[in-house]
Amino acid sequence: MAEPATDRAPRRVTLTGSVEWVTIQPVGAPPFYEAVLDDEAGERVHLIWHGQRIVPGVDAGVTLRVEGTLSQQDRRPVVFDPHYEILPPRGGEG
Numbered sequence: 001m002a003e004p005a006t007d008r009a010p011r012r013v014t015l016t017g018s019v020e021w022v023t024i025q026p027v028g029a030p031p032f033y034e035a036v037l038d039d040e041a042g043e044r045v046h047l048i049w050h051g052q053r054i055v056p057g058v059d060a061g062v063t064l065r066v067e068g069t070l071s072q073q074d075r076r077p078v079v080f081d082p083h084y085e086i087l088p089p090r091g092g093e094g
Contacts, residue, residue: 010071013079015039016087019062024053037064045070046078055084063087 017039025031033049035058047066049055058064068082 008072010069012068013070014065014067015045015070015079016065017045017063019058019060019064020044021060022058033058037066043077046073046076047082047084048078048080050081057086058084063089 015037017037020036020038022036023034025033031051031053033052033055035047035055037045037047039045047058047064047068063086065085065087066079066082067084068079070077070079072078
């Protein structure tokens with residue numbers, strides 16, 4: 001699993017975890033959608049989609065698998081415009 005807090009070199013990653021919270025920009029602000037993913041390693045990674053005010057299905061509590069380039073921005077791990085897959089809830093019925 002990725003160790004975003006200690007590795008500052010940008011690299012391709014695949015992360016799985018649950019979305020803790022999302023930020024939606026108000027009308028008039030530059031459009032982007034941000035979600036914070038709590039990955040399986042216990043790290044919080046910011047997912048930012050540029051040019052979008054909403055990302056279908058990505059909301060707090062949803063489990064995602066994301067792929068993209070992990071980098072650092074303002075001392076926080078970030079993946080810009082990741083590809084994502086919504087997964088069934090963990091421990092869910094099925």
